Amino acid sequence: DQQVKQNSPSLSVQEGRISILNCDYTNSMFDYFLWYKKYPAEGPTFLISISSIKDKNEDGRFTVFLNKSAKHLSLHIVPSQPGDSAVYFCAARGGGADGLTFGKGTHLIIQP
Amino acid sequence: DTAVSQTPKYLVTQMGNDKSIKCEQNLGHDTMYWYKQDSKKFLKIMFSYNNKELIINETVPNRFSPKSPDKAHLNLHINSLELGDSAVYFCASSQSPGPRETQYFGPGTRLLVL
Numbered sequence: 001d002q003q004v005k006q007n008s009p010s011l012s013v014q015e016g017r018i019s020i021l022n023c024d025y026t027n028s029m030f031d032y033f034l035w036y037k038k039y040p041a042e043g044p045t046f047l048i049s050i051s052s053i054k055d056k057n058e059d060g061r062f063t064v065f066l067n068k069s070a071k072h073l074s075l076h077i078v079p080s081q082p083g084d085s086a087v088y089f090c091a092a093r094g095g096g097a098d099g100l101t102f103g104k105g106t107h108l109i110i111q112p
Numbered sequence: 113d114t115a116v117s118q119t120p121k122y123l124v125t126q127m128g129n130d131k132s133i134k135c136e137q138n139l140g141h142d143t144m145y146w147y148k149q150d151s152k153k154f155l156k157i158m159f160s161y162n163n164k165e166l167i168i169n170e171t172v173p174n175r176f177s178p179k180s181p182d183k184a185h186l187n188l189h190i191n192s193l194e195l196g197d198s199a200v201y202f203c204a205s206s207q208s209p210g211p212r213e214t215q216y217f218g219p220g221t222r223l224l225v226l
Contacts, residue, residue, distance in 0.1 A: 031211065032211050032212060034214075036217075041219070041220075042219050042220070043116070043202050043204075043217030043218050043219045043220050044155070044202070044217045045217070046214045046215070046216065049212075049214070051212070089155065091155075093211045094211055099145055099147070099157025099160055099169070100147075100155075100157065100215060101157075102154065102155040102156070104152065104153050104154055105153055
């Protein structure tokens with residue numbers, strides 16, 4: 001029962017272009033959403049978050065958009081840089097659960 | 113300085129053995145967690161521990177027992193290891209258990225049960 005879904009296992013983007021990573025969720029009790037970035041052999045690193053009362057949060061090159069009615073969020077990275085190549089996990093919190101509920105991740109590859 | 117550290121980084125062991133994984137955080141956080149990343153790459157919460165209160169995920173077998181000697185440490189002991197326990201185990205911590213609190217993850221412990 002996947003409550004957080006990332007349907008694209010991988011995404012390839014040219015350096016300098018925009019990377020858009022998508023995430024869908026099914027649990028309407030989720031009220032806080034996060035994106036984590038993970039390099040091989042390391043733990044996930046927090047990137048950006050958004051509360052369910054907002055529809056957009058921006059931090060430098062990273063912007064997260066939330067569409068509550070569609071239960072969809074996306075992470076935009078612009079411009080994409082080689083160091084952005086990593087696995088990106090969408091996570092959600094709320095609904096009584098104490099921990100984070102993660103998606104399976106999307107492997108972003110930035111091509112020179 | 114490493115904020116959240118785990119030992120060992122790799123653990124290879126035989127089925128039926130008992131093993132422990134250690135986690136330490138130097139962030140002064142009150143809440144710590146254990147997550148399991150299985151072969152399908154899902155990261156799933158196993159436990160959270162806040163100020164001596166343990167919240168157990170019901171799907172975790174009771175062969176898994178977290179132990180917290182103090183606020184900075186949350187160890188994971190696994191009895192009678194099974195093949196299906198092979199996974200990457202991540203420890204994390206946050207300032208408090210609140211839903212807005214950012215969780216900081218350790219580098220993971222790769223457990224392989226033969």
